[in-house]
Amino acid sequence: MTRWIAFWNILLKDMRSYYLKPPNISWGLIFPLAWTAMFFIRSGSGLESIPMLLPGVMAVSVLFGTTSLLAVTVTFEKKGRSFERLLLAPISLEMLMLAKTTGAILFGVINAFVPVLIAVFVADLRGVAWGTVVSAVALIAVSSTFLGLFVAVSVSEVFEAQTFSNFIRFPMIFLCGLFFPVERLPVWLQPLSHALPLTYGVDLLHGAIRRAGRMPPALDFGVLAAFCVILFAASLRNIRRRWIA
């Protein structure tokens, strides 16, 4: 019980202090909308192209929604020493870091459904496998959050966290099969594409929204889950090594 009270209050505090602040909410709405508009205009086609764009826009929204604030909720709090309070709390490091990341995960999931909410009014989404979409979005959110967490706990300064996460985010958008299908990437870039969690997430969404997945969904789910476990474990290891030195 003690642990859950702490968990809930850490989550609630991050929500109130960071995620539910008006600038962040508007950013969370504008960003997916801007991406949708951009893709839509670029594709130059009619409303029937929406289901084709949707997986990419959702994936990007989740990626940015989850990773945008971790530099603040983690790196900045560490720098400002308030993170020490959390490290002194009688809860395990695993539990603590789950509490610190649940806000990001929720925010990412909500971000992903902003474009969906618009799409349902303008496009035909009857063929969509919603169950797979929801679980795919959840897994993409968890894996990108933990990727952001890994960056946030591997640096000491907030600007480093921001720079490094852009360093990872932007190439990932280009390599994950969102702009170009992975098969159309240069051969030497394709293995790199398969080393990115988002590739599997985007593939799942393509499969669920327009029956155009390249890999079996079970494989996508499995690889994404493995990314989640590895990134979380690596983040905890870094905290123990660098912050409880």
Place this chain on the structure above:
Amino acid sequence: MTVPETETREESRPAIAVEGLAKSFGDVTAVASATFAVSESELFGFLGPNGAGKTTTINMLTGLARPDAGRIRIAGIDCSRNPKAAQHLVGVVPDESNLYPELTGFENLCFCASLHGMRKEPRRTRARELLAMFDLEEAANRKFAGYSKGMKRKLTIAAGIIHCPPILFLDEPTTGIDVASARQIRQLIADLHRNGTTIFLTTHYIEEAERLCDRIAFIVSGRVVHIDTVPNLIQPVRERHTMQIAFSKPAAGLGEKITGAFPDLDCSEPAGNAIRVESAEPIRVGPLVRFLEDLGLEVMEARRLRPSLEDVFIRITGLDAALMRKEKEKPGDAS
């Protein structure tokens, strides 16, 4: 060892037991093989100058830093391998306020209480109680970022004790705050002590340690050089007689002249216009003052000094206590 120690619950079990604790940062040895034990309900002082290793020791004891070597037991629980094992028994007041600037005083306290698993109503009640106790009621709903240094300090202390921990670590609780607040905090520490809380207090205020602590450890350059009760520490200087003599102008180089004329006196020059003389025998003031006036000095004041822990500290550590105090009070040094 036949009895598993975590199982034993005898009276004499120390609240904190440390053996061969060591920690280096690169070439810097922050703590070198410290060994000490703090009994239950004891107020234990950790006294040393800047960079002596006080904060590093607290960090290791509370799980914020990993020791290079040594064993730590908190309330009988071995924390050497799992630093989180005893955190539910411990409260920590860090040397710098580390609360959330964007939360109000009240919210900060409630949040800290929740980290220790306190439920909503009890933590709100306790937060209000502590805000009243520290005269912070009016600032309760203001953001922590806007608090003054002293208010920040007080709220940080309140946050450290909100869950009524049986063992409390206080890292320089009275540094950088006004006299009245410092007195209030000392009173609070004394009250907590009376109620049975085990307290580990680091400080550089020698008088504070002397007034509050049951036992004191002197730490210099990472080494615990001496541990004893306050009366035992003062014993050797109690038999000494000390006198401070002030002049109208600086009196450098006087020591040799005095010890030349009065071989049984020891002489030191603690500050500017004054000297301090010490002797195993009562000091006869008349001849000494006449001697000084014959040297052309104008004696403004001559008074006996009560033997204090400061003398012991200087004697044991070889450090200048006045210098240590000054170093600490550079503006902006403490928060």
